[in-house]
Amino acid sequence: MTSPNTDNIDSPRGLAFAISAYVMWGLLPLYMKALSHIPAAEVVAHRVLWSVPVAGVLLIVLRRTKDLKAALRSPKTLMMGCVTAALITVNWGIYVWSIASGHALDAALGYYINPLFSILLGAVLLGERPSRMQMLAIALAAAAVVVLTVDAGGLPLAAVGLTLSWGFYAFFKKSLPVGPNQGFMLEVLILMPVALGYVIYLSATGTGHIGGTSIDTALLLGCGVVTAIPLITYANGAKLLRLSTIGILQYIAPTMIFLIAVFVFGEEFGGARMIAFPMIWAALVIYSVSLIKQMRTKPA
Numbered sequence: 001m002t003s004p005n006t007d008n009i010d011s012p013r014g015l016a017f018a019i020s021a022y023v024m025w026g027l028l029p030l031y032m033k034a035l036s037h038i039p040a041a042e043v044v045a046h047r048v049l050w051s052v053p054v055a056g057v058l059l060i061v062l063r064r065t066k067d068l069k070a071a072l073r074s075p076k077t078l079m080m081g082c083v084t085a086a087l088i089t090v091n092w093g094i095y096v097w098s099i100a101s102g103h104a105l106d107a108a109l110g111y112y113i114n115p116l117f118s119i120l121l122g123a124v125l126l127g128e129r130p131s132r133m134q135m136l137a138i139a140l141a142a143a144a145v146v147v148l149t150v151d152a153g154g155l156p157l158a159a160v161g162l163t164l165s166w167g168f169y170a171f172f173k174k175s176l177p178v179g180p181n182q183g184f185m186l187e188v189l190i191l192m193p194v195a196l197g198y199v200i201y202l203s204a205t206g207t208g209h210i211g212g213t214s215i216d217t218a219l220l221l222g223c224g225v226v227t228a229i230p231l232i233t234y235a236n237g238a239k240l241l242r243l244s245t246i247g248i249l250q251y252i253a254p255t256m257i258f259l260i261a262v263f264v265f266g267e268e269f270g271g272a273r274m275i276a277f278p279m280i281w282a283a284l285v286i287y288s289v290s291l292i293k294q295m296r297t298k299p300a
Helices: 012-033 040-062 065-072 075-100 104-126 132-152 157-173 180-205 214-221 223-238 243-249 252-263 271-297
Strands: none
Touching: 012 075, 012 223, 012 243, 012 252, 040 065, 040 075, 040 180, 040 214, 040 223, 065 075, 065 180, 075 104, 075 157, 075 180, 104 132, 104 157, 104 252, 104 271, 132 157, 132 271, 180 223, 214 223, 243 271
16 A cells, blocks of 8 residues: 655545545445356456456556566565465455355445554554554444344454455555555466466366356456556555545445445344444544544644
């Protein structure tokens, strides 16, 4: 992920990029729902495969291929790229499964919790000291997960899986010594041999969907565009915005996923969720207020 702008200024161009990215992510469940009859592993494989040409063309246009070549020759960078590639694969797999199997609300919950988990991760792994308001927000989010766990008789695994995989992905991605566009290309290049081998296997056994109906083929080919474009758009917008702005804008996507899950997919918003989701929303308000206060008191 690109480091957000630390200046006390939001660029209109940055806002346009970031909002566009979050809206695209918010609408992504509609696209993935159209692929719900296809196994999640096959969809993820096509997300990897068809992201390669999209990201590759962008690097050529931006003349950033030199950095990618350097990364491919560095064992340390390749090793770190393997870690982030594995984490993003897990995240994509859980997300695709969640939408297809009627757990879009869990996907929304996972992405709502993510910024709070990032604070916890910073405290545990980096020795950062959360403020009292941030600790209260984390406690509220944890309590919400407990409510859902007690109601369901088990952890909301999809939500927890999305939170953990994206949280650790963002954590390790910060240490990847390449730009955001080059880093994304590196990840999909690392994943491409496995994804290509799996797609070839499916085709050979007659169980794949590419080349089947024209609609399935078009949707699978389009996975590259719907995967790469939002990520690249976000990465180029984040560097032009303040951290506090990014912190608030990131709620656009899970809110859209939540609304689509309830009003389009018709997922049940039962009693436990009526308690847990307001707790999460309250935690996010507390977190946002704390973040804005920190940014105002932090010297430029």
